[in-house]
Amino acid sequence: MKINSLLIANRGEIAIRVIQTAKLMGIETWVLKTSKEPNALYLSAADHVIDFSDHTDEILEFLDIEKIIRAAKDHKIDAVHPGYGFLAESPVFAQRCEDEKLIFIGPSPDAILKMGNKTIAKQLARKHKIPLLEGSLGDVKDPTEAKIIASKIGYPVILKAASGGGGRGMRIVENEKEIEKMFKMASSEAAKAFNDPAVFVEKYVRNPRHIEFQIFGDKQGNIIHLGERECSVQRKHQKLIEESPSAALDTDLRERMGKAAINIAKTVDYYSAGTVEFLLDSDNNFYFMEMNTRIQVEHPVTEMVTGLDLIEWQIRVAQDEPLPLKQKDVKITGWAFEFRINAEDVQAGFSPSLGVIEKMSLPKSKNIRIDSGIQEGAIITPYFDSMIAKLIIYGETREKAIQYSASALKKLWIKGLKTTIPFCKEVLNNSNFKKGKYDTSFLVKEMKIHYFQDKDAELLAAYFATYDFARRLKEDEDKSVDFGKGKSITPWILNKRMKSL
């Protein structure tokens, strides 16, 4: 069925991203307005806004499944795109859409349910002989059971939330002494974040690379992959920089991993966009980790090197069209990076930096794409995550992409709060990163300092502080004497002021 109207049940940059494609396809777009950000940019990007400002329930607006479905039905909207996040991974939401004859832009509720539960996903992978890490065959009841399994497979082990993702509810345990405390932390974090305290145990691979495959399926049963993304620049399992393709893969390994990714997707008759995550160890052994049944934050790097619009594909598949390409027609050209510009203070352990975006200056070029959900004057609140923009850079080769990235980051200026821009610059400055030799331990082991400092920056900062201080002193002096003197201005200041005109 052709989709004529679409509700985007999300906010920020991903809402805007979906709206852009929907508009190109001639689809009417709807979004939800919340009291937390009544002036957000995504609201002005859409054709229609449904006002949820009066929402006072305990459940957050974007988590209230019934209210969202009711709104879509009331306005006779054909389809719902959940973006990424909670709704995209909720089998209940997908099922409820189906019940109400709303088209859900994403996979089947069954696929979300099975792949969303890591324990079931692993059992499926094991049955289909996809390489896996040793671990508990299912959820672990208590710390004692975790201890028994850990001593069998050997430390270090990792505890993970069965319904988790994004690094939450995850704990690495180095030895038996720590396991009880870590188990409790992982379990309580999982209960809080995902409403499910279930945790499982797994062998922990030290310093692996994080490689994920973008796969795509249609309702006719075709499944292909669109190459890989490397997401090894992470801090506490939160991705910060992604690239596609990965410098670690050759054609043979890419083919084997791609095939494994497709096979995983086949176990649940997958359709729509999905991501299969693998760990790759230093001997090029790969292990299936999990499958994300949604569009990912980092999907633009795949779009840059394939020249495809993944949101368009999602919409076409949802209206029962077959995939427009076969595996052999998928061509990866060039190299792309994505830098997550977060409102975080890298000089204070990446702590959230709240405040107002006073000014923004974005670089422009045909190699640069910026996906952002904010504009000048936007307030960064603690209600939502800290990402303010994604800087995506394309180059013909990895070296060129790095070179373009460095110059784009130099021209990206944000005034008013602290961001991860100096961090991104420092990564690009690292010789091993430049060579493509890095893994998930990069941040902790390879980076001595997490932000890039210009050679004379501290000295110039000292000068500027002193300049402002001296100017204030001078103004105070001028005010305290007679008015005649107050009018006169030193030629030096006059000179400086004239230059600034």
Added chain:
Amino acid sequence: MKDTNGKAVKDIFIACGEGKRTFEVVNPLDENVKIKGRKMDIQIFEDPDGFSYLIYKNHKYQVDILEKSQNKYTIMINGVWYHFSIETPISYKRRKFLSKSSSSSKIEKISAPMPGKILDILIEENADVKQGEAIIILEAMKMQNEILAHISGKVKKVYIKQNDLVMKDDILIEIERS
């Protein structure tokens, strides 16, 4: 700059940065400013978009005052921040004298590294803690963060309780060094 008799005077300031790094700046408002004894040609300008820049050696640096109160400044240059206190030669001398005379306190305060919610307090008053031990679980942006004791000692005071919302730099607990 000249005094009332038309004689040139020097305006001297000392910017005290972190890690005892100091920058002596002579005549900051003048064209020929001297920093650490070196004459430097730095230009300040503002573009119509509201950004301020320094131009030095043909490089452009985005500069912004993040915070200022009295003589304390936080300056951001190209996204990296620096703290300074600006002293005159006299106040600098006094500052040095004061820092020598005050003995280091036995009480260490642990403050919140980021705004968030106190999920769990793993210690209580009068408990002995070891350096590196987790004492508080702070949730920020949906992540749980362990706050560790940075010294060994006895917990003197706990200022917070479970589920409290704290701001960055709020004092959470006090530990008496052992």
